Amino acid sequence: QVQLEESGGGSVQAGGSLRLSCGYSGYTSRHYCVGWVRQAPGKDREKVAVLYTGGNSTYYADSVKGRFTIYQDSDKNTVYLQMNSLKPEDTAMYYCAARRTLGIPVCDGSTQYNYWGPGTQVTVSS
Numbered sequence: 001q002v003q004l005e006e007s008g009g010g011s012v013q014a015g016g017s018l019r020l021s022c023g024y025s026g027y028t029s030r031h032y033c034v035g036w037v038r039q040a041p042g043k044d045r046e047k048v049a050v051l052y053t054g055g056n057s058t059y060y061a062d063s064v065k066g067r068f069t070i071y072q073d074s075d076k077n078t079v080y081l082q083m084n085s086l087k088p089e090d091t092a093m094y095y096c097a098a099r100r101t102l103g104i105p106v107c108d109g110s111t112q113y114n115y116w117g118p119g120t121q122v123t124v125s126s
Helices: none
Strands: 003-007 010-013 018-025 032-039 046-052 058-060 068-073 078-083 092-100 120-125
Touching (some): 003 092, 018 092, 018 120, 032 068, 046 068, 046 078, 058 068
Parallel strands (some): 010 120
Antiparallel strands (some): 003 018, 018 078, 032 092, 046 058, 092 120
């Protein structure tokens, strides 16, 4: 059973930075899409970034492109989301999510996840 757990959330002023971590266990393959999905109160979930664990491909939502970076440390079984130049509109609960890929991996904004972490809160004040 795949398990995910986020850490690194908190409160920061606009323009600041945070790094979120997603520790994972129970992987049965090295081929997963692992992404960060956020949800603010009263808003739909937004898939902000995703990477393919078996290669170097990444995807970013337009709202975070150029400010957020997703990357992995396979030795530590961890996927990170480095968030720079944070804005108040980045305030949300951030979830780490994963889906095993089969065949040719397509990890992008259309990825449907079947494993989720409990989430970590990010609050950006103006």
